[in-house]
Amino acid sequence: MKALVFGQTGQVARELARRLPAGVTAEFLGxxxxxLSDPAACAAAVMASNADVVINAAAWTAVDKAETEEAAALVVNGDAPGAMARACAARRLPFLHISTDYVFDGMGDQPFGVDHPVGPLGAYGRTKLAGEQAVQAAGGVHVILRTSWVVSAHGANFVKTMLRLGRERESLNVVADQIGGPTPAADIADALYVMAAGLLAGKPGGVQHFAGAPDCSWADFARAIMTQAGLACVVQDIPSSAYPTPAKRPLNSRMDCSRLAEFGLKRPQWELCLAGIINEESL
Known part of the structure:
Protein backbone atom coordinates (compact mmCIF):
# COMPACT_ATOMS: atom_id res chain seq x y z
CA MET A 1 0.00 0.00 0.00
CA LYS A 2 1.23 3.48 -0.86
CA ALA A 3 -0.26 6.46 0.93
CA LEU A 4 -0.30 10.10 -0.08
CA VAL A 5 -0.36 12.14 3.12
CA PHE A 6 -1.22 15.82 3.34
CA GLY A 7 0.81 17.11 6.27
CA GLN A 8 4.42 16.87 7.31
CA THR A 9 5.16 18.65 10.58
CA GLY A 10 1.91 18.24 12.54
CA GLN A 11 1.57 15.77 15.38
CA VAL A 12 -0.28 13.08 13.43
CA ALA A 13 1.74 13.53 10.23
CA ARG A 14 4.97 13.08 12.17
CA GLU A 15 3.68 9.84 13.68
CA LEU A 16 2.44 8.60 10.30
CA ALA A 17 5.99 9.01 9.03
CA ARG A 18 7.54 7.32 12.08
CA ARG A 19 5.13 4.40 12.27
CA LEU A 20 4.90 3.07 8.73
CA PRO A 21 3.71 -0.55 8.88
CA ALA A 22 5.59 -3.24 7.02
CA GLY A 23 4.79 -3.15 3.32
CA VAL A 24 3.51 0.43 3.45
CA THR A 25 5.18 3.43 1.85
CA ALA A 26 4.07 7.04 2.06
CA GLU A 27 4.69 10.39 0.43
CA PHE A 28 4.25 13.39 2.73
CA LEU A 29 3.25 16.76 1.34
CA GLY A 30 4.15 19.79 3.40
CA LEU A 36 -4.21 23.80 1.95
CA SER A 37 -5.00 27.46 1.35
CA ASP A 38 -4.94 26.45 -2.35
CA PRO A 39 -7.55 23.67 -2.67
CA ALA A 40 -6.98 23.34 -6.43
CA ALA A 41 -3.32 22.52 -5.82
CA CYS A 42 -4.34 19.86 -3.31
CA ALA A 43 -6.68 18.27 -5.85
CA ALA A 44 -3.94 18.39 -8.49
CA ALA A 45 -1.57 16.58 -6.13
CA VAL A 46 -4.10 13.77 -5.73
CA MET A 47 -4.66 13.52 -9.46
CA ALA A 48 -0.90 13.34 -10.14
CA SER A 49 -0.16 10.76 -7.43
CA ASN A 50 0.29 7.02 -7.89
CA ALA A 51 -0.87 6.37 -4.33
CA ASP A 52 -3.44 3.75 -3.37
CA VAL A 53 -4.95 5.81 -0.56
CA VAL A 54 -4.96 9.47 0.53
CA ILE A 55 -4.80 10.70 4.14
CA ASN A 56 -5.40 14.31 5.14
CA ALA A 57 -3.44 14.93 8.34
CA ALA A 58 -3.18 18.70 7.86
CA ALA A 59 -5.57 21.35 9.17
CA TRP A 60 -6.02 24.80 10.64
CA THR A 61 -5.82 23.97 14.34
CA ALA A 62 -5.51 27.46 15.85
CA VAL A 63 -8.90 27.37 17.57
CA ASP A 64 -8.88 30.90 18.98
CA LYS A 65 -7.38 32.47 15.86
CA ALA A 66 -10.20 30.99 13.78
CA GLU A 67 -12.65 33.26 15.61
CA THR A 68 -11.22 36.30 13.82
CA GLU A 69 -10.03 34.55 10.64
CA GLU A 70 -12.88 32.15 9.93
CA ALA A 71 -12.80 32.68 6.15
CA ALA A 72 -9.15 31.62 5.96
CA ALA A 73 -9.75 28.68 8.30
CA LEU A 74 -12.71 27.59 6.17
CA VAL A 75 -10.55 27.31 3.07
CA VAL A 76 -8.05 25.09 4.90
CA ASN A 77 -10.52 23.01 6.93
CA GLY A 78 -13.48 22.97 4.55
CA ASP A 79 -12.62 23.71 0.94
CA ALA A 80 -9.30 21.86 0.75
CA PRO A 81 -10.56 18.53 2.15
CA GLY A 82 -13.52 18.79 -0.19
CA ALA A 83 -11.21 19.26 -3.18
CA MET A 84 -9.08 16.31 -2.07
CA ALA A 85 -12.14 14.13 -1.59
CA ARG A 86 -13.55 14.96 -5.03
CA ALA A 87 -10.24 14.13 -6.66
CA CYS A 88 -10.11 10.86 -4.72
CA ALA A 89 -13.66 10.01 -5.77
CA ALA A 90 -12.79 10.68 -9.41
CA ARG A 91 -9.86 8.28 -9.15
CA ARG A 92 -11.66 5.80 -6.88
CA LEU A 93 -9.08 6.22 -4.13
CA PRO A 94 -10.07 5.82 -0.47
CA PHE A 95 -9.77 9.09 1.45
CA LEU A 96 -9.19 9.41 5.20
CA HIS A 97 -9.78 12.75 6.88
CA ILE A 98 -9.23 13.79 10.50
CA SER A 99 -11.96 15.78 12.22
CA THR A 100 -12.76 16.78 15.78
CA ASP A 101 -15.12 16.64 18.74
CA TYR A 102 -15.61 20.40 18.22
CA VAL A 103 -18.34 19.63 15.68
CA PHE A 104 -20.59 18.94 18.70
CA ASP A 105 -22.11 21.44 21.14
CA GLY A 106 -20.48 19.91 24.22
CA MET A 107 -23.75 19.65 26.12
CA GLY A 108 -24.69 16.88 28.54
CA ASP A 109 -22.51 14.23 30.09
CA GLN A 110 -22.98 11.29 27.72
CA PRO A 111 -20.60 10.25 24.93
CA PHE A 112 -21.50 11.57 21.50
CA GLY A 113 -22.30 8.87 18.95
CA VAL A 114 -21.25 9.16 15.32
CA ASP A 115 -24.82 10.02 14.33
CA HIS A 116 -25.47 12.54 17.10
CA PRO A 117 -26.68 15.92 15.79
CA VAL A 118 -23.82 18.36 15.30
CA GLY A 119 -23.76 21.90 16.65
CA PRO A 120 -20.35 23.61 16.72
CA LEU A 121 -19.82 26.30 19.34
CA GLY A 122 -17.35 28.38 17.34
CA ALA A 123 -15.56 29.09 14.09
CA TYR A 124 -13.08 26.21 14.30
CA GLY A 125 -15.85 23.67 14.79
CA ARG A 126 -17.87 25.19 11.96
CA THR A 127 -14.94 24.95 9.54
CA LYS A 128 -14.21 21.35 10.51
CA LEU A 129 -17.88 20.46 10.07
CA ALA A 130 -17.79 22.06 6.61
CA GLY A 131 -14.88 19.78 5.78
CA GLU A 132 -16.81 16.71 6.91
CA GLN A 133 -19.80 17.70 4.81
CA ALA A 134 -17.64 18.33 1.74
CA VAL A 135 -15.94 14.94 2.09
CA GLN A 136 -19.29 13.19 2.39
CA ALA A 137 -20.74 15.10 -0.56
CA ALA A 138 -17.85 14.02 -2.79
CA GLY A 139 -19.37 10.54 -2.86
CA GLY A 140 -16.17 8.52 -2.67
CA VAL A 141 -15.02 5.83 -0.25
CA HIS A 142 -13.90 7.64 2.89
CA VAL A 143 -13.38 7.64 6.63
CA ILE A 144 -13.91 10.78 8.69
CA LEU A 145 -11.99 10.17 11.91
CA ARG A 146 -13.17 12.45 14.70
CA THR A 147 -10.69 12.64 17.53
CA SER A 148 -9.99 14.79 20.58
CA TRP A 149 -7.25 16.25 22.80
CA VAL A 150 -4.36 15.12 20.57
CA VAL A 151 -1.00 14.83 22.35
CA SER A 152 2.54 13.78 21.49
CA ALA A 153 6.15 14.74 22.17
CA HIS A 154 6.03 17.12 19.20
CA GLY A 155 4.36 20.39 18.32
CA ALA A 156 2.15 22.41 20.64
CA ASN A 157 -0.10 20.35 22.90
CA PHE A 158 -1.30 20.02 26.47
CA VAL A 159 1.32 17.51 27.64
CA LYS A 160 4.21 19.69 26.49
CA THR A 161 2.66 22.79 28.03
CA MET A 162 2.08 21.07 31.37
CA LEU A 163 5.62 19.70 31.47
CA ARG A 164 7.09 23.14 30.80
CA LEU A 165 4.92 24.87 33.38
CA GLY A 166 5.27 22.03 35.88
CA ARG A 167 9.05 22.48 35.85
CA GLU A 168 8.73 26.23 36.35
CA ARG A 169 5.98 26.55 38.96
CA GLU A 170 4.92 25.13 42.30
CA SER A 171 1.23 25.09 41.40
CA LEU A 172 -1.07 25.48 38.39
CA ASN A 173 -4.75 26.25 37.93
CA VAL A 174 -6.28 23.90 35.35
CA VAL A 175 -9.83 23.67 34.03
CA ALA A 176 -11.77 20.81 35.63
CA ASP A 177 -15.23 21.04 34.02
CA GLN A 178 -14.21 20.07 30.49
CA ILE A 179 -14.25 16.28 30.08
CA GLY A 180 -12.81 14.30 27.18
CA GLY A 181 -10.39 11.64 26.02
CA PRO A 182 -6.71 12.50 25.58
CA THR A 183 -5.53 10.83 22.38
CA PRO A 184 -1.91 10.03 21.53
CA ALA A 185 -1.04 11.03 17.96
CA ALA A 186 0.84 7.74 17.58
CA ASP A 187 -2.36 5.78 18.12
CA ILE A 188 -4.22 7.96 15.63
CA ALA A 189 -1.53 7.20 13.05
CA ASP A 190 -1.76 3.47 13.69
CA ALA A 191 -5.54 3.58 13.41
CA LEU A 192 -5.40 5.48 10.12
CA TYR A 193 -3.15 2.84 8.58
CA VAL A 194 -5.45 0.05 9.80
CA MET A 195 -8.49 1.84 8.40
CA ALA A 196 -6.75 2.59 5.10
CA ALA A 197 -5.98 -1.08 4.63
CA GLY A 198 -9.54 -1.92 5.59
CA LEU A 199 -11.00 0.44 3.01
CA LEU A 200 -8.77 -1.03 0.32
CA ALA A 201 -10.02 -4.47 1.35
CA GLY A 202 -13.62 -3.38 0.88
CA LYS A 203 -14.68 -2.45 4.40
CA PRO A 204 -17.35 0.28 4.57
CA GLY A 205 -16.20 3.70 5.61
CA GLY A 206 -18.07 6.62 7.13
CA VAL A 207 -17.66 8.52 10.36
CA GLN A 208 -15.56 7.03 13.14
CA HIS A 209 -14.80 8.29 16.64
CA PHE A 210 -11.32 7.67 18.02
CA ALA A 211 -10.44 9.05 21.45
CA GLY A 212 -8.23 7.88 24.27
CA ALA A 213 -9.59 6.25 27.41
CA PRO A 214 -10.52 6.80 30.14
CA ASP A 215 -12.32 10.11 29.82
CA CYS A 216 -11.05 12.69 32.28
CA SER A 217 -10.90 16.43 32.95
CA TRP A 218 -8.00 18.61 31.87
CA ALA A 219 -7.11 18.97 35.55
CA ASP A 220 -7.05 15.21 36.12
CA PHE A 221 -4.97 14.80 32.97
CA ALA A 222 -2.56 17.44 34.24
CA ARG A 223 -2.19 15.62 37.56
CA ALA A 224 -1.39 12.38 35.73
CA ILE A 225 1.27 14.20 33.71
CA MET A 226 2.88 15.63 36.85
CA THR A 227 2.84 12.25 38.56
CA GLN A 228 4.36 10.34 35.66
CA ALA A 229 6.97 13.07 35.09
CA GLY A 230 7.91 13.11 38.78
CA LEU A 231 7.05 16.80 39.14
CA ALA A 232 5.92 18.25 42.45
CA CYS A 233 3.73 20.92 40.86
CA VAL A 234 0.26 20.95 42.46
CA VAL A 235 -2.73 21.12 40.09
CA GLN A 236 -5.72 23.08 41.38
CA ASP A 237 -9.17 22.75 39.79
CA ILE A 238 -10.85 25.81 38.27
CA PRO A 239 -14.02 26.21 36.15
CA SER A 240 -13.85 27.20 32.50
CA SER A 241 -15.33 30.56 33.46
CA ALA A 242 -12.11 31.34 35.34
CA TYR A 243 -10.02 30.79 32.20
CA PRO A 244 -11.78 32.70 29.40
CA THR A 245 -10.65 32.18 25.80
CA PRO A 246 -11.75 33.81 22.53
CA ALA A 247 -13.29 30.52 21.38
CA LYS A 248 -15.71 28.67 23.63
CA ARG A 249 -14.57 25.12 24.41
CA PRO A 250 -17.03 22.22 24.72
CA LEU A 251 -17.57 21.03 28.28
CA ASN A 252 -18.39 17.52 27.11
CA SER A 253 -15.95 16.01 24.62
CA ARG A 254 -16.77 12.39 25.41
CA MET A 255 -17.19 10.30 22.26
CA ASP A 256 -18.74 6.89 21.70
CA CYS A 257 -16.00 4.94 19.93
CA SER A 258 -17.83 1.61 19.64
CA ARG A 259 -17.80 1.66 15.82
CA LEU A 260 -14.03 1.10 15.93
CA ALA A 261 -14.81 -2.59 16.25
CA GLU A 262 -15.62 -2.57 12.53
CA PHE A 263 -11.87 -2.26 11.96
CA GLY A 264 -10.82 -4.41 14.91
CA LEU A 265 -9.73 -1.32 16.85
CA LYS A 266 -10.23 -0.19 20.43
CA ARG A 267 -9.79 3.09 22.26
CA PRO A 268 -6.13 3.61 23.20
CA GLN A 269 -5.28 3.81 26.89
CA TRP A 270 -3.63 7.21 27.20
CA GLU A 271 -2.16 6.44 30.63
CA LEU A 272 -0.03 3.69 29.05
CA CYS A 273 1.22 6.01 26.29
CA LEU A 274 1.91 9.01 28.49
CA ALA A 275 5.23 7.75 29.87
CA GLY A 276 6.61 7.34 26.36
CA ILE A 277 5.57 10.86 25.42
CA ILE A 278 7.15 12.30 28.57
CA ASN A 279 10.38 10.37 28.06
CA GLU A 280 10.71 11.45 24.44
CA GLU A 281 9.85 15.07 25.21
CA SER A 282 12.60 15.21 27.82
CA LEU A 283 15.33 13.98 25.45
Whole structure:
Protein backbone atom coordinates (compact mmCIF):
# COMPACT_ATOMS: atom_id res chain seq x y z
CA MET A 1 0.00 0.00 0.00
CA LYS A 2 1.23 3.48 -0.86
CA ALA A 3 -0.26 6.46 0.93
CA LEU A 4 -0.30 10.10 -0.08
CA VAL A 5 -0.36 12.14 3.12
CA PHE A 6 -1.22 15.82 3.34
CA GLY A 7 0.81 17.11 6.27
CA GLN A 8 4.42 16.87 7.31
CA THR A 9 5.16 18.65 10.58
CA GLY A 10 1.91 18.24 12.54
CA GLN A 11 1.57 15.77 15.38
CA VAL A 12 -0.28 13.08 13.43
CA ALA A 13 1.74 13.53 10.23
CA ARG A 14 4.97 13.08 12.17
CA GLU A 15 3.68 9.84 13.68
CA LEU A 16 2.44 8.60 10.30
CA ALA A 17 5.99 9.01 9.03
CA ARG A 18 7.54 7.32 12.08
CA ARG A 19 5.13 4.40 12.27
CA LEU A 20 4.90 3.07 8.73
CA PRO A 21 3.71 -0.55 8.88
CA ALA A 22 5.59 -3.24 7.02
CA GLY A 23 4.79 -3.15 3.32
CA VAL A 24 3.51 0.43 3.45
CA THR A 25 5.18 3.43 1.85
CA ALA A 26 4.07 7.04 2.06
CA GLU A 27 4.69 10.39 0.43
CA PHE A 28 4.25 13.39 2.73
CA LEU A 29 3.25 16.76 1.34
CA GLY A 30 4.15 19.79 3.40
CA UNK A 31 2.99 23.32 2.74
CA UNK A 32 5.65 23.80 0.05
CA UNK A 33 4.28 20.86 -1.94
CA UNK A 34 0.55 21.34 -1.29
CA UNK A 35 -0.71 24.39 0.59
CA LEU A 36 -4.21 23.80 1.95
CA SER A 37 -5.00 27.46 1.35
CA ASP A 38 -4.94 26.45 -2.35
CA PRO A 39 -7.55 23.67 -2.67
CA ALA A 40 -6.98 23.34 -6.43
CA ALA A 41 -3.32 22.52 -5.82
CA CYS A 42 -4.34 19.86 -3.31
CA ALA A 43 -6.68 18.27 -5.85
CA ALA A 44 -3.94 18.39 -8.49
CA ALA A 45 -1.57 16.58 -6.13
CA VAL A 46 -4.10 13.77 -5.73
CA MET A 47 -4.66 13.52 -9.46
CA ALA A 48 -0.90 13.34 -10.14
CA SER A 49 -0.16 10.76 -7.43
CA ASN A 50 0.29 7.02 -7.89
CA ALA A 51 -0.87 6.37 -4.33
CA ASP A 52 -3.44 3.75 -3.37
CA VAL A 53 -4.95 5.81 -0.56
CA VAL A 54 -4.96 9.47 0.53
CA ILE A 55 -4.80 10.70 4.14
CA ASN A 56 -5.40 14.31 5.14
CA ALA A 57 -3.44 14.93 8.34
CA ALA A 58 -3.18 18.70 7.86
CA ALA A 59 -5.57 21.35 9.17
CA TRP A 60 -6.02 24.80 10.64
CA THR A 61 -5.82 23.97 14.34
CA ALA A 62 -5.51 27.46 15.85
CA VAL A 63 -8.90 27.37 17.57
CA ASP A 64 -8.88 30.90 18.98
CA LYS A 65 -7.38 32.47 15.86
CA ALA A 66 -10.20 30.99 13.78
CA GLU A 67 -12.65 33.26 15.61
CA THR A 68 -11.22 36.30 13.82
CA GLU A 69 -10.03 34.55 10.64
CA GLU A 70 -12.88 32.15 9.93
CA ALA A 71 -12.80 32.68 6.15
CA ALA A 72 -9.15 31.62 5.96
CA ALA A 73 -9.75 28.68 8.30
CA LEU A 74 -12.71 27.59 6.17
CA VAL A 75 -10.55 27.31 3.07
CA VAL A 76 -8.05 25.09 4.90
CA ASN A 77 -10.52 23.01 6.93
CA GLY A 78 -13.48 22.97 4.55
CA ASP A 79 -12.62 23.71 0.94
CA ALA A 80 -9.30 21.86 0.75
CA PRO A 81 -10.56 18.53 2.15
CA GLY A 82 -13.52 18.79 -0.19
CA ALA A 83 -11.21 19.26 -3.18
CA MET A 84 -9.08 16.31 -2.07
CA ALA A 85 -12.14 14.13 -1.59
CA ARG A 86 -13.55 14.96 -5.03
CA ALA A 87 -10.24 14.13 -6.66
CA CYS A 88 -10.11 10.86 -4.72
CA ALA A 89 -13.66 10.01 -5.77
CA ALA A 90 -12.79 10.68 -9.41
CA ARG A 91 -9.86 8.28 -9.15
CA ARG A 92 -11.66 5.80 -6.88
CA LEU A 93 -9.08 6.22 -4.13
CA PRO A 94 -10.07 5.82 -0.47
CA PHE A 95 -9.77 9.09 1.45
CA LEU A 96 -9.19 9.41 5.20
CA HIS A 97 -9.78 12.75 6.88
CA ILE A 98 -9.23 13.79 10.50
CA SER A 99 -11.96 15.78 12.22
CA THR A 100 -12.76 16.78 15.78
CA ASP A 101 -15.12 16.64 18.74
CA TYR A 102 -15.61 20.40 18.22
CA VAL A 103 -18.34 19.63 15.68
CA PHE A 104 -20.59 18.94 18.70
CA ASP A 105 -22.11 21.44 21.14
CA GLY A 106 -20.48 19.91 24.22
CA MET A 107 -23.75 19.65 26.12
CA GLY A 108 -24.69 16.88 28.54
CA ASP A 109 -22.51 14.23 30.09
CA GLN A 110 -22.98 11.29 27.72
CA PRO A 111 -20.60 10.25 24.93
CA PHE A 112 -21.50 11.57 21.50
CA GLY A 113 -22.30 8.87 18.95
CA VAL A 114 -21.25 9.16 15.32
CA ASP A 115 -24.82 10.02 14.33
CA HIS A 116 -25.47 12.54 17.10
CA PRO A 117 -26.68 15.92 15.79
CA VAL A 118 -23.82 18.36 15.30
CA GLY A 119 -23.76 21.90 16.65
CA PRO A 120 -20.35 23.61 16.72
CA LEU A 121 -19.82 26.30 19.34
CA GLY A 122 -17.35 28.38 17.34
CA ALA A 123 -15.56 29.09 14.09
CA TYR A 124 -13.08 26.21 14.30
CA GLY A 125 -15.85 23.67 14.79
CA ARG A 126 -17.87 25.19 11.96
CA THR A 127 -14.94 24.95 9.54
CA LYS A 128 -14.21 21.35 10.51
CA LEU A 129 -17.88 20.46 10.07
CA ALA A 130 -17.79 22.06 6.61
CA GLY A 131 -14.88 19.78 5.78
CA GLU A 132 -16.81 16.71 6.91
CA GLN A 133 -19.80 17.70 4.81
CA ALA A 134 -17.64 18.33 1.74
CA VAL A 135 -15.94 14.94 2.09
CA GLN A 136 -19.29 13.19 2.39
CA ALA A 137 -20.74 15.10 -0.56
CA ALA A 138 -17.85 14.02 -2.79
CA GLY A 139 -19.37 10.54 -2.86
CA GLY A 140 -16.17 8.52 -2.67
CA VAL A 141 -15.02 5.83 -0.25
CA HIS A 142 -13.90 7.64 2.89
CA VAL A 143 -13.38 7.64 6.63
CA ILE A 144 -13.91 10.78 8.69
CA LEU A 145 -11.99 10.17 11.91
CA ARG A 146 -13.17 12.45 14.70
CA THR A 147 -10.69 12.64 17.53
CA SER A 148 -9.99 14.79 20.58
CA TRP A 149 -7.25 16.25 22.80
CA VAL A 150 -4.36 15.12 20.57
CA VAL A 151 -1.00 14.83 22.35
CA SER A 152 2.54 13.78 21.49
CA ALA A 153 6.15 14.74 22.17
CA HIS A 154 6.03 17.12 19.20
CA GLY A 155 4.36 20.39 18.32
CA ALA A 156 2.15 22.41 20.64
CA ASN A 157 -0.10 20.35 22.90
CA PHE A 158 -1.30 20.02 26.47
CA VAL A 159 1.32 17.51 27.64
CA LYS A 160 4.21 19.69 26.49
CA THR A 161 2.66 22.79 28.03
CA MET A 162 2.08 21.07 31.37
CA LEU A 163 5.62 19.70 31.47
CA ARG A 164 7.09 23.14 30.80
CA LEU A 165 4.92 24.87 33.38
CA GLY A 166 5.27 22.03 35.88
CA ARG A 167 9.05 22.48 35.85
CA GLU A 168 8.73 26.23 36.35
CA ARG A 169 5.98 26.55 38.96
CA GLU A 170 4.92 25.13 42.30
CA SER A 171 1.23 25.09 41.40
CA LEU A 172 -1.07 25.48 38.39
CA ASN A 173 -4.75 26.25 37.93
CA VAL A 174 -6.28 23.90 35.35
CA VAL A 175 -9.83 23.67 34.03
CA ALA A 176 -11.77 20.81 35.63
CA ASP A 177 -15.23 21.04 34.02
CA GLN A 178 -14.21 20.07 30.49
CA ILE A 179 -14.25 16.28 30.08
CA GLY A 180 -12.81 14.30 27.18
CA GLY A 181 -10.39 11.64 26.02
CA PRO A 182 -6.71 12.50 25.58
CA THR A 183 -5.53 10.83 22.38
CA PRO A 184 -1.91 10.03 21.53
CA ALA A 185 -1.04 11.03 17.96
CA ALA A 186 0.84 7.74 17.58
CA ASP A 187 -2.36 5.78 18.12
CA ILE A 188 -4.22 7.96 15.63
CA ALA A 189 -1.53 7.20 13.05
CA ASP A 190 -1.76 3.47 13.69
CA ALA A 191 -5.54 3.58 13.41
CA LEU A 192 -5.40 5.48 10.12
CA TYR A 193 -3.15 2.84 8.58
CA VAL A 194 -5.45 0.05 9.80
CA MET A 195 -8.49 1.84 8.40
CA ALA A 196 -6.75 2.59 5.10
CA ALA A 197 -5.98 -1.08 4.63
CA GLY A 198 -9.54 -1.92 5.59
CA LEU A 199 -11.00 0.44 3.01
CA LEU A 200 -8.77 -1.03 0.32
CA ALA A 201 -10.02 -4.47 1.35
CA GLY A 202 -13.62 -3.38 0.88
CA LYS A 203 -14.68 -2.45 4.40
CA PRO A 204 -17.35 0.28 4.57
CA GLY A 205 -16.20 3.70 5.61
CA GLY A 206 -18.07 6.62 7.13
CA VAL A 207 -17.66 8.52 10.36
CA GLN A 208 -15.56 7.03 13.14
CA HIS A 209 -14.80 8.29 16.64
CA PHE A 210 -11.32 7.67 18.02
CA ALA A 211 -10.44 9.05 21.45
CA GLY A 212 -8.23 7.88 24.27
CA ALA A 213 -9.59 6.25 27.41
CA PRO A 214 -10.52 6.80 30.14
CA ASP A 215 -12.32 10.11 29.82
CA CYS A 216 -11.05 12.69 32.28
CA SER A 217 -10.90 16.43 32.95
CA TRP A 218 -8.00 18.61 31.87
CA ALA A 219 -7.11 18.97 35.55
CA ASP A 220 -7.05 15.21 36.12
CA PHE A 221 -4.97 14.80 32.97
CA ALA A 222 -2.56 17.44 34.24
CA ARG A 223 -2.19 15.62 37.56
CA ALA A 224 -1.39 12.38 35.73
CA ILE A 225 1.27 14.20 33.71
CA MET A 226 2.88 15.63 36.85
CA THR A 227 2.84 12.25 38.56
CA GLN A 228 4.36 10.34 35.66
CA ALA A 229 6.97 13.07 35.09
CA GLY A 230 7.91 13.11 38.78
CA LEU A 231 7.05 16.80 39.14
CA ALA A 232 5.92 18.25 42.45
CA CYS A 233 3.73 20.92 40.86
CA VAL A 234 0.26 20.95 42.46
CA VAL A 235 -2.73 21.12 40.09
CA GLN A 236 -5.72 23.08 41.38
CA ASP A 237 -9.17 22.75 39.79
CA ILE A 238 -10.85 25.81 38.27
CA PRO A 239 -14.02 26.21 36.15
CA SER A 240 -13.85 27.20 32.50
CA SER A 241 -15.33 30.56 33.46
CA ALA A 242 -12.11 31.34 35.34
CA TYR A 243 -10.02 30.79 32.20
CA PRO A 244 -11.78 32.70 29.40
CA THR A 245 -10.65 32.18 25.80
CA PRO A 246 -11.75 33.81 22.53
CA ALA A 247 -13.29 30.52 21.38
CA LYS A 248 -15.71 28.67 23.63
CA ARG A 249 -14.57 25.12 24.41
CA PRO A 250 -17.03 22.22 24.72
CA LEU A 251 -17.57 21.03 28.28
CA ASN A 252 -18.39 17.52 27.11
CA SER A 253 -15.95 16.01 24.62
CA ARG A 254 -16.77 12.39 25.41
CA MET A 255 -17.19 10.30 22.26
CA ASP A 256 -18.74 6.89 21.70
CA CYS A 257 -16.00 4.94 19.93
CA SER A 258 -17.83 1.61 19.64
CA ARG A 259 -17.80 1.66 15.82
CA LEU A 260 -14.03 1.10 15.93
CA ALA A 261 -14.81 -2.59 16.25
CA GLU A 262 -15.62 -2.57 12.53
CA PHE A 263 -11.87 -2.26 11.96
CA GLY A 264 -10.82 -4.41 14.91
CA LEU A 265 -9.73 -1.32 16.85
CA LYS A 266 -10.23 -0.19 20.43
CA ARG A 267 -9.79 3.09 22.26
CA PRO A 268 -6.13 3.61 23.20
CA GLN A 269 -5.28 3.81 26.89
CA TRP A 270 -3.63 7.21 27.20
CA GLU A 271 -2.16 6.44 30.63
CA LEU A 272 -0.03 3.69 29.05
CA CYS A 273 1.22 6.01 26.29
CA LEU A 274 1.91 9.01 28.49
CA ALA A 275 5.23 7.75 29.87
CA GLY A 276 6.61 7.34 26.36
CA ILE A 277 5.57 10.86 25.42
CA ILE A 278 7.15 12.30 28.57
CA ASN A 279 10.38 10.37 28.06
CA GLU A 280 10.71 11.45 24.44
CA GLU A 281 9.85 15.07 25.21
CA SER A 282 12.60 15.21 27.82
CA LEU A 283 15.33 13.98 25.45
Missing amino acids: RAQAD
